[in-house]
Amino acid sequence: MLIRLVGGDVIDPINGDTSQRDVWIKDGLLVDPPSGEGANETHDVSGCIVMAGAIDIHSHIGGGNVNTARLLLPEQHAAHLPRPANTPLSNAGWSTFQTGCLYAQMGFTTVVEPAMAPYTALHTHLELADIPIIDKAALAILGNDDFTLSLLRNGKSSAMLDDYVAWVVGSTRALGVKVINAGAAAAFKENVRSFSLDDTVPEYGVSSRKIVKSLQASVTRLGIPHPLHVHANNLGIAGSADTAAETIAATEGVPLHLAHLQFYGYGTEGKRKFSSEAARLAELVNANPDVSIDIGQVMFGQTVTISSDVMRQFSAIGNASPKKTVIMDGDGNGGGGIVPYRYKQDYYGSLQWAVGLELFLLINDPWRVYFTTDHPNGAPFTAYPELFELLMSSDARDAKSTELNATALGLTTLGSVRREYTLEEIAIMTRAAPARLLGLKDRGHLGAGAIADVAVYRKGRDIAKMFREAALVFKNGDLVVKNGKVTHYRWGKALRLNPPPDKAMIKRMKDYHEERYGLSLDWFTFPESAIQRPEPFAEVSCNS
Amino acid sequence: MSVAWIGSQPVSLMDAIRNAAKLLASSRCPVFTLDTDVHGTRSAIALAERLRGAYDHRMGEVLAREIALYSNSGGMFTTPGEARRRSGLIVLVGEIPAAHHDLLQAWAASQPDLGDRGKRTWFHIHGEAGVTKLARQLKAVALGAEDLSLSGALAVLRAELQGRQAGVSLANTAQLRKALARSRFPVFVFSGDSGDAPSLAMLQGLVADLNKTGRASSVFLPADDDAWGAALTSLWMTGFPPRTGFSNSLPSYDPVRWDVQRMIRDKEADLHVWVSARGCETPPKGGKVTVICLSCTEAPAAGAAVTIAVGKAGVDHDGVAYSSRVGTFHAIAATAPSLLPSVCSIVQQLAGALPGRKALPC
The missing domain is CATH 3.40.50.740 (Rossmann fold)
Known part of the structure; x- marks a missing residue:
């Protein structure tokens, strides 16, 4: 099957400047214009822009905590109803099936679930496998489990830590490693209520910094393409910018990805002791090429916060709206908290909104800043179209600002920042850069040989509308969306690394689980056939 | 065939x-x-x-009750694995389905290697149905009072642990209070069969109280x-x-x-x-x-x-x-x-x- 997209403005920063050219798809891949071969299918995309399919590097789309959130809020998520206003996730489909469709309609073709607890990996992959159309991936959580902490406490070799990390990544079929408030979940079980970078985990005597640095080094040594994905300490509290600054400084020449930086962009100035430190953090990011970040933009309305940072979520119980929560002390890296929350256009909400936009606009390099709302923590992913508009139009920001708390905005630089993202920068931030960050060489661009993940948007003044309803979307060459509607179901794959497991580590894991849990290792691992879809995984290479 | x-x-x-x-x-x-x-x-x-x-x-009936616990109020939970490894104080709440007895017996045969190290202590809070066979096998200290339903017993226990007056008192509350003071991670084990919806909600209220100053959690063992x-x-x-x-x-x-x-x-x-x-x-x-x-x-x-x-x-x-x-x-x-x-x-x-x-x- 040869498909030709004719007459579109192709925005493909990896392969050159924006230009009007045809895009050719053959058997699921992008190809150079064939000589002497006619297309079986031609789509006139004049008046449209053509980009690679978008990639979301941090969106909580599946797994134990996401499902618990569904359980906690059955009356309100209304994912499948005709969008009643002001209910949690009322504008985000909340089943796996809706998730895939809604992402595809916006031109997203790959999405990463950033928090897979290793012991619930099968659950996560069962959910991911039921998300249609798009490819998925998951990051395995490490850094709060007894095994890691014991290795560090006991001064075991870095090679042993590497073997363990490789075993976890391989057995859970992860694409990378995430650490969440390193050590805090373990400390919370010992009744510690706050935890900073240089605090130590009781019983282990290991600092959060030591955990982060050890895992960062291990991920690098193993050649895992995606740098350690760090959810830092002190999320969401006034003064958290200091923690973020310390974490950025702790990179020390080794790559590190800081998740949802917006939630750390807070200082302690002003009458309410809650101010923006976005400009300072942006400067630090600009000055440190080893750091990449995603934003976790706040958009207004009802949502539910879902995080494995159980200490933080426990402290947020009082802010729950509606007043019900689930707090789970999980095994090792599992667990977390589900706290529904409504972002209001008051002082605090306005400041959070502005901090996210400041970070987007003040960090210069679109290759190191990633487009996320930390779905659903800052906002459901279905708010992306409006966020694109805010980034691309200072007028849109000004208009929204008039509705918000002027005192809060006065403590930010947002009003003075007139930068507007170009389509090329959007293509970098949402396509080329995420592919590079995750080590996905086969996507994020429109060069020959890439998989044919293509999003076509009809140009128009209404930026949000343009990105909400893609004119055409191809996934692996299959036309899946037309005029913003899903036209064809297909099943994507979960992208995974497959580092070879060390035999001694497997033996050690068997002994550990039998001794500590009284169960064989089989209880905690699973064969690929358990997913019951044909070829549910696709392997991504580690760096050599 | x-x-x-x-x-x-x-x-x-x-x-x-x-x-x-x-x-x-x-x-x-x-x-x-x-x-x-x-x-x-x-x-x-x-x-x-x-x-x-x-x-x-x-x-469906018991499942609906278990779902309602989450969807009405939520709560604080931990996993069986974490309870086994961390908790030296287990409080059984009402009747635990027979399907889970082996699991609990296995906990009894092991000692926590994290948190509360050492011997495990068992309590059993019950209502009118009385002490269960499992509780007797585990030598659990009984917490209950005549003519009190499970939700009533939980309410009295919650009040007593908070230092509030209650019209009746449960047996062995003082013993539980001491055990709670010693334990770093007490765990209440319950199932959808343990009690009605108010009982389960009361239990979560009790756990929330304990977490104001210390740590505690609950293990939910589904009825099925x-x-x-x-x-x-x-x-x-x-x-x-x-x-x-x-x-x-x-x-x-x-x-x-x-x-x-x-x-x-x-x-x-x-x-x-x-x-x-x-x-x-x-x-x-x-x-x-x-x-x-x-x-x-x-x-x-x-x-x-x-x-x-x-x-x-x-x-x-x-x-x-x-x-x-x-x-x-x-x-x-x-x-x-x-x-x-x-x-x-x-x-x-x-x-x-x-x-x-x-x-x-x-």
Whole structure:
């Protein structure tokens, strides 16, 4: 099957400047214009822009905590109803099936679930496998489990830590490693209520910094393409910018990805002791090429916060709206908290909104800043179209600002920042850069040989509308969306690394689980056939 | 050996599928009762969606109570693994289903290696039903009072632990208070069978109180592991737990409206698809609806219009099921592989035999 997209403005920063050219798809891949071969299918995309399919590097789309959130809020998520206003996730489909469709309609073709607890990996992959159309991936959580902490406490070799990390990544079929408030979940079980970078985990005597640095080094040594994905300490509290600054400084020449930086962009100035430190953090990011970040933009309305940072979520119980929560002390890296929350256009909400936009606009390099709302923590992913508009139009920001708390905005630089993202920068931030960050060489661009993940948007003044309803979307060459509607179901794959497991580590894991849990290792691992879809995984290479 | 029947007559599987598909296609309101593994559940929910039917679990009543705990108030929980490894103080709440007794006995035979190291202490809070056999086996210290229901006992205990006056007092509260002071991670173990909804909510209030200054948590052991697995599966597939219907093609959750047994009693349903691939049970007698029975049976189900024999996950074929041993799903390998089809494969064949012959997404 040869498909030709004719007459579109192709925005493909990896392969050159924006230009009007045809895009050719053959058997699921992008190809150079064939000589002497006619297309079986031609789509006139004049008046449209053509980009690679978008990639979301941090969106909580599946797994134990996401499902618990569904359980906690059955009356309100209304994912499948005709969008009643002001209910949690009322504008985000909340089943796996809706998730895939809604992402595809916006031109997203790959999405990463950033928090897979290793012991619930099968659950996560069962959910991911039921998300249609798009490819998925998951990051395995490490850094709060007894095994890691014991290795560090006991001064075991870095090679042993590497073997363990490789075993976890391989057995859970992860694409990378995430650490969440390193050590805090373990400390919370010992009744510690706050935890900073240089605090130590009781019983282990290991600092959060030591955990982060050890895992960062291990991920690098193993050649895992995606740098350690760090959810830092002190999320969401006034003064958290200091923690973020310390974490950025702790990179020390080794790559590190800081998740949802917006939630750390807070200082302690002003009458309410809650101010923006976005400009300072942006400067630090600009000055440190080893750091990449995603934003976790706040958009207004009802949502539910879902995080494995159980200490933080426990402290947020009082802010729950509606007043019900689930707090789970999980095994090792599992667990977390589900706290529904409504972002209001008051002082605090306005400041959070502005901090996210400041970070987007003040960090210069679109290759190191990633487009996320930390779905659903800052906002459901279905708010992306409006966020694109805010980034691309200072007028849109000004208009929204008039509705918000002027005192809060006065403590930010947002009003003075007139930068507007170009389509090329959007293509970098949402396509080329995420592919590079995750080590996905086969996507994020429109060069020959890439998989044919293509999003076509009809140009128009209404930026949000343009990105909400893609004119055409191809996934692996299959036309899946037309005029913003899903036209064809297909099943994507979960992208995974497959580092070879060390035999001694497997033996050690068997002994550990039998001794500590009284169960064989089989209880905690699973064969690929358990997913019951044909070829549910696709392997991504580690760096050599 | 026959594997398919129309009425009581053995037929080929294909004939049974065709006949069942006709019944499904002509039904105005088909309802599904589920009792199968994750993949059987996925396929049955997908078929219910296709037919605009409704689904419930065989253990729908107790499952609804367990779901209500989460959806009404939430709570603080931990996993069985973490409780085993960390907690030296276990408080059993009411009756714990027999299916979990081995798990708790295994905890009793081990010592926590994290948190509370050393010997484990057991308590048992009970209502009028009195001390359970399990509690006696575990030498649990009884917390209760005559004529107090479980929710009453929990309320009194909660008040006493908070230093508030209560009209009655429980036995051994002082002993529990001392144990709580010693323990770094006390855990309350309960199930949906432990008590009614107010009891479970009161228990979570008690746990929340303890977490104001210290740590405590609860382990939820479902009344039925497979039912809980079906609830989790349903949640990701539709956004809702069982007792969900698709009357307007969109899923809606309503534990009263979509109570399948009620729908049958009230003659709202005209076709009942009974899926029992675990306990191999036959549909309850007395209903007047047409029944399609998918069960691990060797004989036709009495009163069923169509019966199809299916295999058991973990016995006849591989599967995935929820287990309280790990507090999540685990893969189960077939212990005696057979040619009996899985629920999933039969449901897919049924979908394929419906008008339009569209494949299911699961």
